[in-house]
Amino acid sequence: MAMSKHLKVQEFIAIKEKPYYMPMGKEIELFEAAYHNMIPVLLKGPTGCGKTRFMLHMAWKLGRPMVTVSCHDDLTASDLVGRYLVKGGETLWVDGPLSRAVKAGGICYLDEIVEARKDTTVVIHPLADDRRILPVEKRGETLAAPPEFMLTISYNPGYQSVLKELKQSTRQRFMALDFKYPPDELEIEIIRHESGADAELAKKLVMFAGKTRNLKDRGLTEGASTRLLVHAARLINSGIEPAKAFEAAISFSLTDDTEMLETLSEILDSIL
Amino acid sequence: MGNNHPPGEKPRECISSLPERPGEKTRAKKTKAEENNRDYACLKDELARNLGFNFFEEAEIEALLGEIEAFGEMSRKVAALCLQLSNTSSNLVERTLGHIRRARASLPEEELGAWLTRAFDLLDSSGLQQAVSFISKSDEADLERFKNKNPGAVKLESISARLELYLKGISGMDFRIRASGQIIENPCYTDSSAIYLPERLDVFCGARENLLLYRLMAAHKWAQAAEGTLAPAFESPSPTEGQPPAMDAAKEASDPLERFFSAFADRDFALDLYNILESIRLDSFLKKEAPGLFEKAKSLRLQLLEGRSVPDGLPQKEKDAFIEGLFELYLAGGAEKAPYKVSTDGELSQKEIWRKARGHKCAGESALALFDLCRMAERVFPHERYTPANLLFIGRIRPDEVAREAFEKQLALQRKFEGTVTKIIEMPDMFPQPRGTGKKTRAPFRPAKPGKTYLLIRGKLLELEDDLLEKALKNALPGGGPVPGGVLIDGAAAGGRHVYRLSDFPFEDEGDKTYDEASGQTGGKTKKTFKYDEWDYRRGGYRKGWCTLYEQDVHAGHGPFVEQTLKRYGGYVTALRNKFELLRSEPRLLRRQMDGDDIDMDAMVEALADMKAGLFPSGEDLFVRYERKERNIAALFLLDMSGSTKGWVNQAEKESVVLMCEALQALGDRYAIYGFSGMTRGRCDFYRIKSFDEVFGTAVKKRIAGIEPKDYTRMGPAIRHANSILAKTGAKTRLLIVLSDGKPEDYDAYKGDYGVEDTRKALIEARERGLHPFCITIDKEARSYLPHMYGAANYILIDRVRKLPGRIPEIYRRLTA
């Protein structure tokens, strides 16, 4: 029982098909340079702006397998490094995703690192500086990461609890890439590619997103993400009436505040 | 347009939706008219005469007079109205009587009187056209609305906050919405920062349509502000013959629009024409930026167009008719509906003008077209003077208001500049002279760079370090500005002068001497004194022990403020308590405990496996335990008690405090509440409302009731003092929550950038000490300095004061969840 729980969380994938990613700037070049210089990378940016997609793309581009761990506050160091299991009366050591990535020379992507407990976060410290080692205490051994191994973490610096902040000693080990929502033309392109929407619809979606982003800190915690726009476009493609799709996929997921929802629907009304 | 139905019913169709007033139609009492009233007889005589001039048959005249007679008590008023109309056109009399008859069918006697009075008022204030258009709206729906019973009327007051938010979203710009103050006909304009709208709209009977009209008005003004309507730029110089009237120099500089329009002989005509030309052009902007609004506005515009039609022969003046025609063409979106054919030999064909205006790329082109059109109009309609029409949602252009706003902005910039420069020129020379001889040279000689602009004033060369300053300066100097004798020169012409920088100068407060430390100490014995450094951004250093802070209790207030607030928020308080209670007692599963409620399966399996593998188990931590997570949080609330919070802000702060206390009592976090105000660095007052150690009891409640606005807002020392109080709590998470209503400002030089920079620094210090500062600003305007000032802190802007008490517990909850 425990076994399946721990093993299911992460998938180790070798990416064969090119994941679509639309670059915003020089992030691909920067990432490659970091990779070749063995500098770990921190991806910052609001939710749904393409961080995960970027990672998939880079893993494909660099030809490395990638393992993603979504961090949560019950994540222990063993979950990352590995543990002994009992199988048919025998003990069996099972590597955690981090160890596997180190051994395979793959990319380990720790998503939403701030969610992890602080004592778990420190496990990555020796890996993320120039020692590039992973101590596996239980086995009394230390794994040295090959040059192909890369550690990447992501972090959403938006509005969040003061209890969940990335420690300086952690963040200062990484090169940081700052992700923003794409500029209009590119975002239109992305939506079209991801959903098959026509230019007209994609333009409207991006327009509406822009207006919701204007309302950030004026009642909205965050504006509409690219992900939400893709969702809305897909709904519309499946025959849902645009106004309904915008509402369900975007407005409702942004806020519960009735006044704000009214304003959003007024704005929507002015666009559709 | 055809398949696009209006968003609601047309005004004229409202009849069906309104219940009929029982018995109304048969109620007309036939009171005998006072036939011997001499005035009345005169009125009738004159009316008969006017009708006669217009070739009315005797019998016709008799019939009309008879009809007037039939209005009983109202006859006199009706006769007077008919007489006035007959002065213009006798044809109107007949039609008007018809409308009045219909009106009488649905209005009770006294309201019919009011209705007629309104027609007279309009005649006097807005002219015949408006009056006739008012009278012609005599069907039941219109009359219902007149009776002010239109359920669909929308008040600006009730929607302005939402409208502002809407504008912020749709435009990304920060507009304020204000009431234009003219309830009836004159409607909307913008001064480029604020948009002025009518206090109430009941043009349509549905609230939705009226709301849409508000949005249309606002969006149209946004388009004007965003697309340069208020600052047309064109190449050819203004066609003024004479010089524009002499004006205050600085004012004139910021007043190009006023100057532009004063060049036209018929200024009102030019204003309205320009407004329409621009509106035609701005349609494409609105269509692009707000396609949905534009589409919906189309049918709204058609309805407005319909409501606008007035009987033939109006307006009287050709010039007025020309504008009306063009405006209606605009309303119809260029469709062939233009009702007024103006007999000009094609020169002023509205259709052609409309077509051209659509192609304009910028306001400058409209302005140039305006010159041509006005010149032509002078020729085609000589000697006519235009009477401004009511142009509905496109409103008016108000050069005076635009100028006032621009002037105020300019003034603010100049003041800022004035303060700093005056200081410099009054400074004794303590820096190296160009050919420094006897004087001590403390700073190295700094030469001017060619190609850069400097201010030369009283022989001193000043570097323009700040963009804003440079702008203020460039605008200010030609007109004399605040620093007479200053000129801008290029670095190449500086002649080996030393370059001064504002940051070179020790910066002195003006108010220093008036308040020294002793004067602050006049209060009771309970005051504790503290000294704090203050950050001087010009020096890039602290002024040591600069501020004296007095910590004292707030005077206990009278009245059961806390109890009243709790009552007022009744159900909400209960819900709040529950919510926070939940947060507190939310059980957390602690893994790998020495003992506990259940076995930790994961740990167990792991330990067993470890043992099998020959490892010594790491411990007996094989249990899980449900436990309340220890919330080791201390929060200090710091309230702005400056004079500017007087009224609603203070009230909201107090209510927020009450609700926070309730919530935190339930949650069990440690908290303290303090307020701050004061006057000058010699007297920074720091008021204790509740310290960390005190309980939320009678004394604290009384102090909450006693929170009231005091003097100024010197935020730096208050934040520093709060920092040190918080630091002493030893809590793991220390939260500083500052509530203020805007800019830090004190009686002395603690203003502008200085105050902003010191506050910013104090917040950075908080961060550096491991505290978490969070600022809540209650302000309608998202001021541009906020992100900089709060750089080190998270902050949130609350634009509706009344929302604060409801929001703050939620903010706290999210901050500490």
Ligand SMILES: Nc1ncnc2c1ncn2[C@@H]1O[C@H](COP(=O)(O)OP(=O)(O)OP(=O)(O)O)[C@@H](O)[C@H]1O
């Ligand atoms: N630059 C881009 N190129 C291609 N697709 C993109 C891009 N940006 C966003 N997307 C689209 O947006 C969706 C969401 O992106 P993704 O899942 O990578 O977001 P994220 O930044 O990882 O969000 P979170 O922080 O919530 O995990 C993607 O599935 C993809 O459809």
Ligand SMILES: [Mg+2]
């Ligand atoms: Mg992701």
